[in-house]
Amino acid sequence: MNKRAASLLCSAVIVLTACTSDKAPEMTAEIKPAPPFQELNMNVEGRNNIYLIVKNLESSYWQVIIKGARDAGDLYDTNIYYSGSYIETDWEGQARLMQEAVDAGADAIILAPDDSVMLSEKIGEVYDAGIPTILIDTTANTEKYDICYMTDNLMAGRIAAAEMINRLEDLGHTNEDHLQIGIEIGAVTSQTISERLAGFIMYWSDNSPENWELVTDIKCNEGIAEKSAVVAQELLDEYPNIRGLFGTNNSSTVGLATAVKDNGRTDIAIVGFDYSDEIAELITSDEYSAATVLQQQYLMTKLGVEAANILIDGGTLERKFVDTGVIAVNHDNINDKEVQEVLDNN
Amino acid sequence: MKASKKNKGLNGSSELFDQARSTRPMLRTIGIYLCICLAAVITLIYIFNALIKKHDEQLTNEICNLVTEKMNSSIAYMTSSARNMSAVLSAQDCELDELYSQVSKSHEGSYESVGFIDNMGKIYASETELAEFKKWDLVTVANDADRFAHISISSPYRSGLTGELVFTIFTHMTYGGGKNGKLFVTYPLKEIQNMAATDTLKSQTEIWLMDAASSNIIQCAGSNKYSIGSWNNALIKKQEIDSKYQNAYSDWKSKMDLGEEQGTLVYRVDGQLYTQVFSKADFMHGWYVVVRLPSSSLSQTLMQFRYSVLVFSAVLTLATLIMFIVSHRRQVQEKLILENLSIHDPLTGVMNRRAFDLSAEHTLSRISKNGAVLLFLDIDFFKEVNDRFGHEAGDTVLKGFAAELTSLFGDIGTISRYGGDEFLVLTSGISHDDTDAKLAELQQRISNMKITDSTDTGNFRLSFSAGGALYPRNARTLKELKACADEALYIVKKNGRNGWGWFDDGKSKDYSYKGKKPDAN
Numbered sequence: 001m002n003k004r005a006a007s008l009l010c011s012a013v014i015v016l017t018a019c020t021s022d023k024a025p026e027m028t029a030e031i032k033p034a035p036p037f038q039e040l041n042m043n044v045e046g047r048n049n050i051y052l053i054v055k056n057l058e059s060s061y062w063q064v065i066i067k068g069a070r071d072a073g074d075l076y077d078t079n080i081y082y083s084g085s086y087i088e089t090d091w092e093g094q095a096r097l098m099q100e101a102v103d104a105g106a107d108a109i110i111l112a113p114d115d116s117v118m119l120s121e122k123i124g125e126v127y128d129a130g131i132p133t134i135l136i137d138t139t140a141n142t143e144k145y146d147i148c149y150m151t152d153n154l155m156a157g158r159i160a161a162a163e164m165i166n167r168l169e170d171l172g173h174t175n176e177d178h179l180q181i182g183i184e185i186g187a188v189t190s191q192t193i194s195e196r197l198a199g200f201i202m203y204w205s206d207n208s209p210e211n212w213e214l215v216t217d218i219k220c221n222e223g224i225a226e227k228s229a230v231v232a233q234e235l236l237d238e239y240p241n242i243r244g245l246f247g248t249n250n251s252s253t254v255g256l257a258t259a260v261k262d263n264g265r266t267d268i269a270i271v272g273f274d275y276s277d278e279i280a281e282l283i284t285s286d287e288y289s290a291a292t293v294l295q296q297q298y299l300m301t302k303l304g305v306e307a308a309n310i311l312i313d314g315g316t317l318e319r320k321f322v323d324t325g326v327i328a329v330n331h332d333n334i335n336d337k338e339v340q341e342v343l344d345n346n
Numbered sequence: 347m348k349a350s351k352k353n354k355g356l357n358g359s360s361e362l363f364d365q366a367r368s369t370r371p372m373l374r375t376i377g378i379y380l381c382i383c384l385a386a387v388i389t390l391i392y393i394f395n396a397l398i399k400k401h402d403e404q405l406t407n408e409i410c411n412l413v414t415e416k417m418n419s420s421i422a423y424m425t426s427s428a429r430n431m432s433a434v435l436s437a438q439d440c441e442l443d444e445l446y447s448q449v450s451k452s453h454e455g456s457y458e459s460v461g462f463i464d465n466m467g468k469i470y471a472s473e474t475e476l477a478e479f480k481k482w483d484l485v486t487v488a489n490d491a492d493r494f495a496h497i498s499i500s501s502p503y504r505s506g507l508t509g510e511l512v513f514t515i516f517t518h519m520t521y522g523g524g525k526n527g528k529l530f531v532t533y534p535l536k537e538i539q540n541m542a543a544t545d546t547l548k549s550q551t552e553i554w555l556m557d558a559a560s561s562n563i564i565q566c567a568g569s570n571k572y573s574i575g576s577w578n579n580a581l582i583k584k585q586e587i588d589s590k591y592q593n594a595y596s597d598w599k600s601k602m603d604l605g606e607e608q609g610t611l612v613y614r615v616d617g618q619l620y621t622q623v624f625s626k627a628d629f630m631h632g633w634y635v636v637v638r639l640p641s642s643s644l645s646q647t648l649m650q651f652r653y654s655v656l657v658f659s660a661v662l663t664l665a666t667l668i669m670f671i672v673s674h675r676r677q678v679q680e681k682l683i684l685e686n687l688s689i690h691d692p693l694t695g696v697m698n699r700r701a702f703d704l705s706a707e708h709t710l711s712r713i714s715k716n717g718a719v720l721l722f723l724d725i726d727f728f729k730e731v732n733d734r735f736g737h738e739a740g741d742t743v744l745k746g747f748a749a750e751l752t753s754l755f756g757d758i759g760t761i762s763r764y765g766g767d768e769f770l771v772l773t774s775g776i777s778h779d780d781t782d783a784k785l786a787e788l789q790q791r792i793s794n795m796k797i798t799d800s801t802d803t804g805n806f807r808l809s810f811s812a813g814g815a816l817y818p819r820n821a822r823t824l825k826e827l828k829a830c831a832d833e834a835l836y837i838v839k840k841n842g843r844n845g846w847g848w849f850d851d852g853k854s855k856d857y858s859y860k861g862k863k864p865d866a867n
Contacts, residue, residue: 205559
């Protein structure tokens with residue numbers, strides 16, 4: 001009887017304990033590690049050494065950033081080294097690269113942070129070590145950096161929303177039409193994407209017709225190129241009344257453009273970010289209604305290298321945040337001079 | 347002892363049946379008891395959960411009210427400062443050029459910058475600020491000051507000077523001989539965010555400013571200090587919520603959209619329960635203060651107490667159950683002892699008279715075809731055994747006689763000590779010839795019994811006399827059957843004992859005295 005009672009008691013305790021146990025850890029996908037730094041221009045002894053860390057080495061957008069750094073390096077007689085992550089969520093890889101740059105004796109670091117929250121601590125560490133720290137493309141949630149050259153993404157999101165309203169009106173939609181707008185994002189932790197989304201929705205809620213409804217089921221491709229078209233297709237399948245699609249970043253825009261083209265949906269307006277081949281094809285087409293918001297990323301690194309040299313040489317900067325601006329490119333203005341100048345550097 | 351055991355074996359199946367019958371109500375009682383305990387525990391958990399939920403909601407509401415009040419007080423202080431500054435500058439009645447050169451040089455207080463807008467719309471500000479006025483259409487916000495009690499406040503935007511989120515307060519002023527203008531003061535948003543910081547549950551409290559129209563949120567406080575000041579959208583946050591709570595979230599958001607002062611929401615994210623409360627912010631039109639807290643942080647003590655109560659209840663239930671089972675078993679054992687005492691003769695272990703009568707009545711009522719035999723047996727000269735050898739020897743003789751009866755008839759019948767040295771045996775399914783054979787065997791065994799506990803070495807040989815009657819041939823009731831057997835015994839005794847005979851109903855001469863007369867003493 002005693003043994004039975006003990007076993008019953010143990011069972012009860014085990015059941016009660018099991019109720020409070022933690023969930024099993026989830027599996028995570030393997031990330032291609034960030035490569036070592038490479039020289040971007042001719043290395044000359046005695047010049048300032050600036051280390052550039054980008055978000056995605058394989059993206060055309062980030063190739064423009066690298067090009068801007070190389071040109072600025074030549075312009076300001078500076079040695080430029082570069083590396084970066086292969087996926088825009090690998091903030092840990094970037095943190096490692098920052099440490100490698102410090103260890104290599106970097107005179108300044110130019111960083112496009114994968115995660116403005118998670119990398120804040122490391123950015124602060126480098127800044128506290130007295131190394132000029134310049135952020136490009138994305139800011140960080142810390143005061144410990146020297147200057148940030150980037151698009152004001154809240155404003156960029158607003159411009160994208162205004163462009164979406166224009167595109168839908170061009171397609172002949174009126175305030176009375178009931179239609180939906182789908183949204184695809186590249187990551188949930190990216191400050192850049194969050195601000196673009198916030199700006200887009202802010203402008204939309206203030207300025208769009210009441211019947212033009214945003215789909216609250218926002219799709220996320222997690223920065224994975226292959227997934228971007230899949231989630232875009234999901235939006236089209238699940239919400240047949242969609243007449244507008246907004247992509248908050250390059251990978252999202254590529255996915256949306258691919259899905260729209262594959263489905264031949266000329267009745268859908270697309271507004272995205274950056275100038276990929278996929279969105280360019282739709283913008284230049286006479287059948288589709290598409291636009292993309294272009295950032296001045298070439299300018300970001302050009303200005304970034306210039307500021308780094310000023311700081312290395314003991315100078316100071318008046319501002320801490322510089323909005324490099326955006327331009328909405330569509331079928332109507334693609335041949336404008338101003339747009340062509342931006343496109344030449346994309 | 348041997349007889350007792352045999353008799354137990356004889357009635358073993360019925361005892362098992364009886365035990366099973368006595369166990370069934372116990373199991374039923376245990377089942378009911380466990381059901382009641384389970385219902386009590388479920389009720390207890392339900393009450394605790396409701397209590398915890400209510401506690402969480404109240405506490406989160408309190409925190410939200412506190413934070414909102416602090417933030418409102420903070421902005422009230424800022425607007426009051428702007429008004430006071432406006433009053434002081436208006437009193438100087440200078441032109442804005444002069445005033446701007448004064449205020450742009452002195453930078454006291456927590457604001458980032460100060461400037462003016464004249465009655466023609468000219469803005470007195472730095473180049474960076476002028477760009478921001480254009481970019482964010484701040485002139486429109488400034489004009490709202492004319493409508494809202496001479497105060498208007500912009501939505502947060504990123505400052506070019508600091509790279510941080512700021513907001514600008516506009517207030518009415520006069521200058522240059524009574525001309526109407528506006529004063530603007532730009533404050534870092536962190537001045538309000540700092541007000542949201544609370545030492546209580548600091549690591550778990552998340553505080554947002556949320557714009558109802560766009561669902562945009564600005565993080566003001568949270569577990570990760572680096573996430574403070576970041577933008578997000580509640581639509582993204584909503585996707586984290588378990589699907590079961592999506593409707594509750596929509597209801598909560600609807601309340602906000604309808605302009606209600608406060609709303610509470612409870613939901614789960616990956617198994618973690620959260621309480622989320624919004625409270626209307628006075629200072630920014632359309633914006634709300636939202637506080638989110640994990641239940642685990644609020645109700646840790648209550649949950650520990652609930653856990654302890656559950657464990658205690660489980661232990662108490664088990665202990666009660668064990669005590670109940672032990673007590674029941676003891677009761678059953680006592681009942682068995684009592685039953686044994688009421689059925690069996692304590693000396694010989696065979697049935698007593700009352701039990702035999704009941705058992706025999708029951709047996710006879712079931713017998714139909716094969717009939718039964720009732721034997722009335724009496725130890726010869728038993729009084730003499732007691733007198734000569736003592737009562738202990740007499741008891742030994744009774745026990746020995748009962749043991750032999752049980753040995754011969756135990757498997758086929760019921761044996762009883764009917765009183766004194768009289769025994770009754772009721773058998774069924776056995777012929778009188780077989781009964782004769784068994785009686786002869788019994789006679790043989792009894793004659794061989796020795797009275798060993800005596801110092802009396804005199805010659806005394808034990809014997810018995812028996813009378814038998816057949817059912818239903820001789821009688822159809824037990825009473826009559828006993829009378830017939832008794833009559834047969836009487837005849838045997840009359841004929842000199844140490845033998846057996848059958849009731850003579852006059853139908854057969856076979857039923858006469860059998861056996862042999864006892865040896866002379």
